[in-house]
Amino acid sequence: MYVQYIQLKNYRNYEFLNIELIKGVNVFIGDNAQGKTNVLEAVYYCGFGKSHRTNKDKELISWNSDNSIIQIYVCRERLNKKINVTILKNGKKSISINSIKINKISQLIGNFNVVIFSPEDLKIVKESPGVRRKFIDMEIAQLSSKYYYALVQYNKVMNERNSILKNRTLDEAMLDVYDDQLCTFGEYIIKKRLEYLNKLNIHGKDIHKEITTNKEEIEFKYLTSIDYNKNIKEELKLKLKVNRKKDMDKGNTSVGPHRDDIGIYLNGVDVKSFGSQGQQRTVVLTMKFSSLKIIKDLTGEYPVLLLDDVLSELDINRKRYILSSIDEIQTIITCTGIEDINENLNGNYKIFNVTEGHIRE
Numbered sequence: 001m002y003v004q005y006i007q008l009k010n011y012r013n014y015e016f017l018n019i020e021l022i023k024g025v026n027v028f029i030g031d032n033a034q035g036k037t038n039v040l041e042a043v044y045y046c047g048f049g050k051s052h053r054t055n056k057d058k059e060l061i062s063w064n065s066d067n068s069i070i071q072i073y074v075c076r077e078r079l080n081k082k083i084n085v086t087i088l089k090n091g092k093k094s095i096s097i098n099s100i101k102i103n104k105i106s107q108l109i110g111n112f113n114v115v116i117f118s119p120e121d122l123k124i125v126k127e128s129p130g131v132r133r134k135f136i137d138m139e140i141a142q143l144s145s146k147y148y149y150a151l152v153q154y155n156k157v158m159n160e161r162n163s164i165l166k167n168r169t170l171d172e173a174m175l176d177v178y179d180d181q182l183c184t185f186g187e188y189i190i191k192k193r194l195e196y197l198n199k200l201n202i203h204g205k206d207i208h209k210e211i212t213t214n215k216e217e218i219e220f221k222y223l224t225s226i227d228y229n230k231n232i233k234e235e236l237k238l239k240l241k242v243n244r245k246k247d248m249d250k251g252n253t254s255v256g257p258h259r260d261d262i263g264i265y266l267n268g269v270d271v272k273s274f275g276s277q278g279q280q281r282t283v284v285l286t287m288k289f290s291s292l293k294i295i296k297d298l299t300g301e302y303p304v305l306l307l308d309d310v311l312s313e314l315d316i317n318r319k320r321y322i323l324s325s326i327d328e329i330q331t332i333i334t335c336t337g338i339e340d341i342n343e344n345l346n347g348n349y350k351i352f353n354v355t356e357g358h359i360r361e
Helices: 036-048 119-126 129-143 145-165 172-211 232-242 244-250 277-299 316-324
Strands: 002-011 014-020 025-029 067-075 081-088 093-097 114-117 218-223 261-266 304-308 331-335 349-355 358-360
Touching: 002 036, 025 036, 036 067, 036 081, 036 114, 036 304, 036 331, 114 277, 119 129, 119 277, 129 145, 129 172, 129 261, 129 277, 145 172, 145 244, 172 218, 172 232, 172 277, 172 316, 232 244, 261 277, 277 316
Parallel strands: 025 331, 025 349, 114 304, 304 331
Antiparallel strands: 002 014, 002 067, 067 081, 081 093, 218 261, 349 358
């Protein structure tokens, strides 16, 4: 899988852009605030229907413009995809695939697989459980439209349940109905997360040992308040029943996959609490490259890899690992200078110079 061309119109600081990429490594070089990351952001948007940098789509529209347009052409082994996105100032957007308009984001996700690695990804290790849940949910959603649907439905049911929890005179029989739906979707979500973590462990152990020259062994664990070795749906129902009084007092649901976490350990030690920043960067690198391999295993194709200004943050061993591992993967890299990559970049590559929203090869 690879992106053949990118077209942008009134997208951030690009009035108009039309560039062709190669199947190998595409390097965008320029000073900060010139528009390098904007190109990666546009590519990412076509995979997930949203930016990885902002929740406000109107920020993507150039100043004094009414809309912003992204178009990419994705070459795949089975069926090529032309993805067109129009973002309007009122917050709405229109997305089409091969000129057929889609009505839901779920119809977009999975058509174009992409993995991004940026400096902000350290949050996956350092910050709250919600960041780690978001990482694993996005990765699984790329591979399973059913999982994305289950997530949407779970959140919808949970929000409705939370609303009625605040009504303390309500007949609890209605809560039983909501609990049953919540447990059905919750069981599926937990099972898929466990499956993905198993794959993450299989690939991650080998990758992390290679990066750290066998000095560290990584392990991912699913952290939840239920016993997932038993019947997950029944365990969830039991926990919800036990916690119902507390949930009614607080007006929210205290148990379920929306509360779970991913534990990350190096040689048995929690990396969030005790890992150095270098170790945390390596963990994220391991997670991202494991995701590449998982997508390849399940779809038969590598996704497109986006590296946003991360090479300068890594030591020589980690940088060498990245650049020696992308021979079969279309990669889009942003950096401030060729010195970040030239010593270890082999094979087919193309360099773009970025200056104030203008790009030249």
